[in-house]
Amino acid sequence: MNIALIGYGKMGKEVEQVAKGRGLTVSKVFDLHNNSGGVGLTGESLKKVDVCIEFSTPGVVIDNIAAVAGCGKNIVVGTTGWYDKLDQVKKIVKEHKIGFLYAPNFSLGINIFAQVVSHAAHLMDRYTQYDAAVMEHHHRGKVDSPSGTALTIASSILQGMKRKTEILSETSHGPIKSHQLHVASSRFGSVTGTHAVVFDSEADSIELVHTAKNRSGFALGAVVAAEWLKGKRGFYTMRDVITL
Numbered sequence: 001m002n003i004a005l006i007g008y009g010k011m012g013k014e015v016e017q018v019a020k021g022r023g024l025t026v027s028k029v030f031d032l033h034n035n036s037g038g039v040g041l042t043g044e045s046l047k048k049v050d051v052c053i054e055f056s057t058p059g060v061v062i063d064n065i066a067a068v069a070g071c072g073k074n075i076v077v078g079t080t081g082w083y084d085k086l087d088q089v090k091k092i093v094k095e096h097k098i099g100f101l102y103a104p105n106f107s108l109g110i111n112i113f114a115q116v117v118s119h120a121a122h123l124m125d126r127y128t129q130y131d132a133a134v135m136e137h138h139h140r141g142k143v144d145s146p147s148g149t150a151l152t153i154a155s156s157i158l159q160g161m162k163r164k165t166e167i168l169s170e171t172s173h174g175p176i177k178s179h180q181l182h183v184a185s186s187r188f189g190s191v192t193g194t195h196a197v198v199f200d201s202e203a204d205s206i207e208l209v210h211t212a213k214n215r216s217g218f219a220l221g222a223v224v225a226a227e228w229l230k231g232k233r234g235f236y237t238m239r240d241v242i243t244l
């Protein structure tokens with residue numbers, strides 16, 4: 001299988017290593033120098049490519065998606081920060097009948113974790129003895145807080161536990177109401193990301209914890225997603241890949 005890397009920064013390079021390790025061929029690499037405004041992505045340059053993997057910047061990702069779709073090629077998108085344009089992208093995907101897959105977090109582990117949490121939340125719904133909370137910590141330089149992943153996990157708890165109807169991600173400065181789901185974030189040092197979900201009752205406590213060790217988990221997830229997307233058409237997320 002042939003892939004093209006669009007964006008050759010920290011993630012692009014990590015994806016290259018993982019892809020080669022899984023026997024894939026990286027036949028093209030695009031960065032700002034050969035692809036300003038998406039001009040490098042043409043029918044000719046993508047001729048041999050089965051799936052493109054995109055980890056670039058929010059300012060250029062939509063141009064890249066449009067250019068790849070114009071060539072009728074499938075694309076996996078890891079770049080974040082463009083989700084206000086999801087409808088526009090869905091339209092592009094439909095119009096050009098390509099396969100498209102995106103995820104704010106490609107880590108296989110975190111996607112499996114999210115499904116475990118979602119299942120646990122459904123189980124907990126009828127046992128009102130149990131309260132729930134989400135906690136996450138990341139290195140002090142992380143730009144967003146709470147993390148997008150923590151909010152996604154919190155939303156899936158809300159879907160499962162009908163008595164939780166509101167995410168509280170700010171400091172409460174008082175008691176937390178029973179319908180609120182607290183998402184607590186801390187930022188310090190150079191720690192790798194940790195997401196934890198706790199279901200707590202007076203009798204006991206169940207903790208589910210995911211700890212990232214490095215970036216290779218994201219890269220592996222993106223490559224697995226590209227393998228899965230080969231030959232498919234339609235709009236997908238990692239939930240479609242990690243399924244029973």
Ligand SMILES: NC(=O)c1ccc[n+]([C@@H]2O[C@H](COP(=O)([O-])OP(=O)(O)OC[C@H]3O[C@@H](n4cnc5c(N)ncnc54)[C@H](OP(=O)(O)O)[C@@H]3O)[C@@H](O)[C@H]2O)c1
Nearest residue numbers: 007008009010011031032035056060078079080104105106
């Ligand atoms: N979904 C996930 O699981 C996940 C995980 C980690 C990171 N991310 C996201 O992935 C993105 C990239 O992260 P990173 O750490 O790899 O960033 P990075 O090291 O800054 O790399 C960004 C790359 O984009 C390239 N680029 C800029 N304009 C381009 C264009 N028109 N066409 C092709 N490439 C272009 C840059 O090229 P030059 O070097 O030539 O400037 C650079 O190689 C970010 O949005 C980050 O939030 C997502």
